[in-house]
Amino acid sequence: MSELILQDITKTYASKKALDSFTAELSDGVYGLLGPNGAGKTTLINIIAGILSPDPGGKIILNGKPAEKLGKSYYNSIGFMPQYPKFYPNYTAGQIMEYMTALKNVSNKSKTDELLQFVNLSDSKDKKVGAFSGGMRQRLAIAAAMVNDPEILILDEPTAGLDPIERIRFRNIISQLSANRMILIATHIVSDVEYLADRIILLNDGRIVENLTAAQLCKSIEGKVWRVSSDADSLTEYMKTHKVSEISRDLQLRVISEQKPGPDAIPAEPKLDDVFLYYLDKE
Numbered sequence: 001m002s003e004l005i006l007q008d009i010t011k012t013y014a015s016k017k018a019l020d021s022f023t024a025e026l027s028d029g030v031y032g033l034l035g036p037n038g039a040g041k042t043t044l045i046n047i048i049a050g051i052l053s054p055d056p057g058g059k060i061i062l063n064g065k066p067a068e069k070l071g072k073s074y075y076n077s078i079g080f081m082p083q084y085p086k087f088y089p090n091y092t093a094g095q096i097m098e099y100m101t102a103l104k105n106v107s108n109k110s111k112t113d114e115l116l117q118f119v120n121l122s123d124s125k126d127k128k129v130g131a132f133s134g135g136m137r138q139r140l141a142i143a144a145a146m147v148n149d150p151e152i153l154i155l156d157e158p159t160a161g162l163d164p165i166e167r168i169r170f171r172n173i174i175s176q177l178s179a180n181r182m183i184l185i186a187t188h189i190v191s192d193v194e195y196l197a198d199r200i201i202l203l204n205d206g207r208i209v210e211n212l213t214a215a216q217l218c219k220s221i222e223g224k225v226w227r228v229s230s231d232a233d234s235l236t237e238y239m240k241t242h243k244v245s246e247i248s249r250d251l252q253l254r255v256i257s258e259q260k261p262g263p264d265a266i267p268a269e270p271k272l273d274d275v276f277l278y279y280l281d282k283e
Contacts, residue, residue, distance in 0.1 A: 032193025
């Protein structure tokens with residue numbers, strides 16, 4: 001089992017801290033790094049992947065050894081899929097995979113065919129990547145990130161721009177990859193992690209807000225979610241004075257409130273969307 005320790009990871013740009021003393025201990029399993037745009041998610045995973053350096057004082061420790069002392073072996077333990085993967089458009093999928101195995105010094109050439117089959121791209125092996133759909137490129141990016149069989153797989157906004165079918169395919173692929181591996185999924189899309197993550201790290205303004213399972217997060221706001229019947233006249237006022245996570249066509253509202261928001265409000269079972277709004281919407 002792998003163990004990744006992040007101690008006091010801070011990253012400052014000019015006078016702004018994109019990350020502020022981020023500290024966590026991670027092991028095998030799927031972690032959802034969830035937060036709004038600008039929360040520090042991409043900065044954090046770029047630091048873990050070695051693309052950025054943290055401010056002095058921050059430490060990354062893998063299996064008991066500092067990352068800087070592990071050197072090349074640390075980077076060999078990581079597979080990384082950026083938010084917008086770029087490929088040479090005139091290369092075929094097979095050529096891209098051969099290129100990645102060469103870059104990562106992987107001698108097992110059969111790995112290419114195995115991974116393309118795993119992400120359901122075997123039939124497109126000889127097709128130029130420039131003709132791929134967005135979902136096909138995302139699946140190819142996952143295959144490319146897996147050529148070195150990494151201990152840690154990092155995915156940055158992996159479902160950005162995908163249609164519902166490709167999103168389901170992505171979830172199925174990640175579920176299959178999650179055994180005996182640490183997977184970090186950075187996203188602002190709640191449904192990306194709702195069905196996948198063993199733990200969810202809520203991040204805002206560069207700081208950890210909570211680090212819990214989805215069930216624990218929902219339990220943490222019990223008694224703060226309400227179902228309210230509204231009408232067209234009072235809807236605007238509710239939107240101004242309360243956090244509203246859902247509005248049905250018949251104007252049934254899900255309202256986030258520390259106190260009962262109205263005499264007819266009834267308690268509702270919290271969902272992860274409610275959690276996101278409760279902890280991360282500070283407006």
